[in-house]
Amino acid sequence: xxxxxxxxxxxxxxxxxxxxxxxxxxxxxxxxxxxxxxxxxxxxxxxxxxxxxxxxxxxxxxxxxxxxxxxxxxxxxxxxxxxxxxxxxxxxxxxxxxxxxxxxxxxxxxxxxxxxxxxxxxxxxxxxxxxxxxxxxxxxxxxxxxxxxxxxxxxxxxxxxxxxxxxxxxxxxxxxxxxxxxxxxxxxxxxxxxxxxxxxxxxxxxxxxxxxxxxxxxxxxxxxxxxxxxxxxxxxxxxxxxxxxxxxxxxxxxxxxxxxxxxxxxxxxxxxxxxxxxxxxxxxxxxxxxxxxxxxxxxxxxxxxxxxxxxxxxxxxxxxxxxxxxxxx
Amino acid sequence: xxxxxxxxxxxxxxxxxxxxxxxxxxxxxxxxxxxxxxxxxxxxxxxxxxxxxxxxxxxxxxxxxxxxxxxxxxxxxxxxxxxxxxxxxxxxxxxxxxxxxxxxxxxxxxxxxxxxxxxxxxxxxxxxxxxxxxxxxxxxxxxxxxxxxxxxxxxxxxxxxxxxxxxxxxxxxxxxxxxxxxxxxxxxxxxxxxxxxxxxxxxxxxxxxxxxxxxxxxxxxxxxxxxxxxxxxxxxxxxxxxxxxxxxxxxxxxxxxxxxxxxxxxxxxxxxxxxxxxxxxxxxxxxxxxxxxxxxxxxxxxxxxxxxxxxxxxxxxxxxxxxxxxxxxxxxxxxxxxxxxxxxxxxxxxxxxxxxxxxxxxxxxxxxxxxxxxxxxxxxxxxxxxxxxxxxxxxxxxxxxxxxxxxxxxxxxxxxxxxxxxxxxxxxxxxxxxxxxxxxxxxxxxxxxxxxxxxxxxxxxxxxxxxxxxxxxxxxxxxxxxxxxxxxxxxxxxxxxx
Numbered sequence: 001x002x003x004x005x006x007x008x009x010x011x012x013x014x015x016x017x018x019x020x021x022x023x024x025x026x027x028x029x030x031x032x033x034x035x036x037x038x039x040x041x042x043x044x045x046x047x048x049x050x051x052x053x054x055x056x057x058x059x060x061x062x063x064x065x066x067x068x069x070x071x072x073x074x075x076x077x078x079x080x081x082x083x084x085x086x087x088x089x090x091x092x093x094x095x096x097x098x099x100x101x102x103x104x105x106x107x108x109x110x111x112x113x114x115x116x117x118x119x120x121x122x123x124x125x126x127x128x129x130x131x132x133x134x135x136x137x138x139x140x141x142x143x144x145x146x147x148x149x150x151x152x153x154x155x156x157x158x159x160x161x162x163x164x165x166x167x168x169x170x171x172x173x174x175x176x177x178x179x180x181x182x183x184x185x186x187x188x189x190x191x192x193x194x195x196x197x198x199x200x201x202x203x204x205x206x207x208x209x210x211x212x213x214x215x216x217x218x219x220x221x222x223x224x225x226x227x228x229x230x231x232x233x234x235x236x237x238x239x240x241x242x243x244x245x246x247x248x249x250x251x252x253x254x255x256x257x258x259x260x261x262x263x264x265x266x267x268x269x270x271x272x273x274x275x276x277x278x279x280x281x282x283x284x285x286x287x288x289x290x291x292x293x294x295x296x297x298x299x300x301x302x303x304x305x306x307x308x309x310x311x312x313x314x315x316x317x318x319x320x321x322x323x324x325x326x327x328x329x
Numbered sequence: 330x331x332x333x334x335x336x337x338x339x340x341x342x343x344x345x346x347x348x349x350x351x352x353x354x355x356x357x358x359x360x361x362x363x364x365x366x367x368x369x370x371x372x373x374x375x376x377x378x379x380x381x382x383x384x385x386x387x388x389x390x391x392x393x394x395x396x397x398x399x400x401x402x403x404x405x406x407x408x409x410x411x412x413x414x415x416x417x418x419x420x421x422x423x424x425x426x427x428x429x430x431x432x433x434x435x436x437x438x439x440x441x442x443x444x445x446x447x448x449x450x451x452x453x454x455x456x457x458x459x460x461x462x463x464x465x466x467x468x469x470x471x472x473x474x475x476x477x478x479x480x481x482x483x484x485x486x487x488x489x490x491x492x493x494x495x496x497x498x499x500x501x502x503x504x505x506x507x508x509x510x511x512x513x514x515x516x517x518x519x520x521x522x523x524x525x526x527x528x529x530x531x532x533x534x535x536x537x538x539x540x541x542x543x544x545x546x547x548x549x550x551x552x553x554x555x556x557x558x559x560x561x562x563x564x565x566x567x568x569x570x571x572x573x574x575x576x577x578x579x580x581x582x583x584x585x586x587x588x589x590x591x592x593x594x595x596x597x598x599x600x601x602x603x604x605x606x607x608x609x610x611x612x613x614x615x616x617x618x619x620x621x622x623x624x625x626x627x628x629x630x631x632x633x634x635x636x637x638x639x640x641x642x643x644x645x646x647x648x649x650x651x652x653x654x655x656x657x658x659x660x661x662x663x664x665x666x667x668x669x670x671x672x673x674x675x676x677x678x679x680x681x682x683x684x685x686x687x688x689x690x691x692x693x694x695x696x697x698x699x700x701x702x703x704x705x706x707x708x709x710x711x712x713x714x715x716x717x718x719x720x721x722x723x724x725x726x727x728x729x730x731x732x733x734x735x736x737x738x739x740x741x742x743x744x745x746x747x748x749x750x751x752x753x754x755x756x757x758x759x760x761x762x763x764x765x766x767x768x769x770x771x772x773x774x775x776x777x778x779x780x781x782x783x784x785x786x787x788x789x790x791x792x793x794x795x796x797x798x799x800x801x802x803x804x805x806x807x808x809x810x811x812x813x814x815x816x817x818x819x820x821x822x823x824x825x826x827x
Contacts, residue, residue, distance in 0.1 A: 198442045199435060202424075206432060209423035216383070216419050218404040219433045276423035 018270045018325055022285045025318075026292065033296035040299050047178070049288075049295045054163075054184040055080075055243045057287040059258060060265040061191045062235020064283045065228050067266050068195075069208040070275025071127035073229065074259050075116060075135035076236050081255030082138040083109040083240030088151030088250035091159065098158045106237035112138055113233020117226035135256070142252040151250040163245035180242050187238060192280035194231075204228055208275030264311070265290050268318040272326075289314075332394075334359045334493055334524040335380065335411075340389035342375055349375045353389070354550040355543060357493065357524040362515060364527045364535045364556065367545035368568055368759035373528050376545070377495045380526075381413035382406035412486035413495040416757075418478050422471035427453035429470055430485045456484050460514060474621075476507040483514060494518065495526040500534060501756060504619045504785075505820075512538055530759060532561050533788070544568055565760050579795050579811035583612035588646070589779045590662075590748050592631060595640035600626040602803040604640070608748065608779045613770060615794025615814075616783040618823045623803040624783045625667055628750045632664040633657045644748070658687060660748075663741030665734070667752040667783075673737040676726035680718050681707040683725050684739045710739035714769060731755075731762025738769065749773065750781045755789065767793060787816050799823050 034041040066073045087105035090096040119130040153159040169176035195201035203224045206214040215221045244250045269282030297307045335357040342350040350372045357363050365373045378384045382403040400406050420429050427449045438445040453466035462480050500508045544551040544567040590608035616624045629635045633651040644660045651657045666672035684707040692703050714735045755763045784790050797814045799807040799822035807822030
């Protein structure tokens with residue numbers, strides 16, 4: 001009897017340790033930057049941090065599902081852009097209502113994800129290669145469809161309010177938190193629930209942990225893989241809408257590079273690239289660590305080129321720390 | 330034993346290049362434990378994989394409970410009530426016991442895609458209680474011992490209301506008390522009318538637990554006999570098609586030879602506690618003990634695969650500092666690990682490369698490999714060790730277990746190792762190949778090599794060892810000469826907790 005209790009407690013301890021470490025690092029960073037510059041801990045700067053986390057955060061949350069399967073998705077950045085371009089075409093070229101444009105963008109993201117998933121599940125291509133190909137395809141298509149020029153949403157006033165408006169502020173005056181932030185947090189909570197409480201989440205861990213055993217247990221592994229990549233694609237669509245809403249334009253040349261930041265956030269948050277384990281909370285913390293770092297370094301007037309150097313070093317050490325923690329389990 | 334549950338007739342199966350099953354036959358009654366025997370490559374696993382839906386048959390028919398059925402996939406087999414427990418378990422390591430048992434058919438809460446975690450855990454607890462198992466439904470499967478994992482597999486099969494349970498080498502990784510526990514459960518199932526197909530190489534167990542025995546050889550059905558009507562020799566003859574003479578081979582000729590390896594006060598946490606012993610030239614030193622006694626840990630420590638807290642190792646009288654395997658190898662020590670597939674071989678590479686891989690420096694000038702030399706030496710070992718392979722280019726993963734093991738031995742012999750540590754050398758190897766490995770070990774000892782043989786099979790220990798060292802929970806609890814060694818005395822030392 002005592003043995004059962006001990007097992008349960010040690011499981012909690014090791015997962016909680018990891019989250020605590022990640023969260024603790026975040027707090028330490030915030031403290032360090034706050035001490036280093038009075039401009040850091042201002043309300044407007046905090047809002048700026050959270051806002052810039054929103055887009056990358058949504059992307060990171062979505063790709064967490066894929067990484068838990070032990071796969072990877074290099075196309076999330078360009079798919080995000082592709083979704084925003086589709087929305088732009090629908091709204092600005094074809095004068096469709098904003099809602100239709102948004103749904104079109106989301107559908108575009110999900111469709112790209114579904115195609116990636118199908119190529120990986122049915123054609124048995126390694127995820128790295130399949131999504132590398134999709135990345136190039138969506139990047140090219142974005143440029144083709146948009147005519148290589150940005151698409152502006154000037155005529156659709158409602159569009160920029162998707163991310164930058166504040167529904168919260170309308171209801172509770174004084175709480176002018178941009179919608180993008182709220183959407184990010186809501187999607188994170190939803191993703192966490194999906195991951196832990198639904199069959200999709202369960203099979204996600206199962207096929208990441210031991211795909212063959214899952215298949216032999218009578219589960220349609222191919223179907224669920226496709227669903228997971230499609231879900232990740234949907235999140236790319238959401239990120240695309242948020243980003244283009246912030247910029248009030250769909251920028252076809254943007255996007256590539258975002259995937260590496262998102263994957264870095266997932267990995268810093270403690271999710272293993274080998275699959276089988278991971279949490280949304282970890283990803284969210286990882287995303288915040290990335291944006292706090294970027295923002296803090298900028299406030300300290302560190303040159304932009306050096307920022308990526310610092311972030312790269314952080315990623316290496318974060319994953320190493322996690323490796324050590326895992327080894328001691 | 331009553332109604333016929335399963336009848337397989339005329340089963341034929343061909344894989345590219347291999348006619349695996351030729352007109353095979355198998356019959357299982359309800360409430361029966363039916364052993365399926367045969368050398369590696371005889372086709373037993375293939376036949377059972379067809380019955381459980383993993384493979385599809387090319388010809389023949391399967392009659393289940395009087396009706397002819399098709400079993401195109403594992404789900405179809407499950408729906409019929411046929412479950413298989415593979416030798417390498419089919420569990421998902423990151424999920425809990427309960428999650429594994431109910432994977433794919435989790436009880437839902439309200440909406441169809443939300444899982445009812447509470448119910449999953451409750452149902453699992455009931456199942457485990459019914460089987461009298463002390464396992465926490467919430468424990469992660471990867472953190473359970475091998476024996477407990479196997480129990481989880483059985484529990485999963487039971488929860489599927491299986492009427493046919495196929496067990497492939499169920500006791501390979503279990504201690505004797507765990508085997509007793511397993512047999513208790515099997516007997517319970519038999520009483521309930523479940524038909525159990527039991528594949529194993531351990532002939533002593535077959536005699537204890539089975540009602541009938543079916544023997545296969547080279548993809549063909551040989552015969553079915555009641556278990557109590559056959560002797561072990563008769564079974565072996567059916568399996569192998571030839572007589573194998575089993576004699577005791579231990580000697581004490583090495584008792585006065587020089588000491589080639591001496592270990593003094595080896596310590597590593599709780600796994601190795603103050604271990605000291607000597608190994609002589611030409612000796613086969615058996616290491617007996619229960620699973621987890623620390624024997625593999627000692628071997629790995631000597632070999633430099635794991636660090637040690639304290640202790641000294643002397644090779645040929647000189648103290649050596651072994652921090653990594655390369656240090657051990659340089660001192661002439663070779664280690665054949667327990668799990669040769671994971672740790673001993675590069676499965677995708679060919680026989681030639683696997684044989685010379687530990688000695689490449691001797692075959693290369695300035696980094697360039699002399700392929701004539703490697704080919705010649707690899708061929709020499711293939712002949713000397715009688716490795717059955719179509720050629721040196723054959724990928725090692727395509728060889729049978731026994732031949733794979735010989736390739737690993739060849740690797741260390743190529744490196745001119747004089748001290749060989751064999752960890753469970755005949756695990757998963759059929760009777761015919763086993764006796765070849767024994768012959769080989771004796772030959773090596775006669776040539777002056779010093780051998781440590783770690784084994785959990787007492788008959789093997791008793792047959793081969795010149796001397797036996799018994800370990801329990803990290804300590805050496807007894808040392809016996811081959812004359813003194815009996816199953817009872819070894820067991821006594823193996824369970825003596827100091």
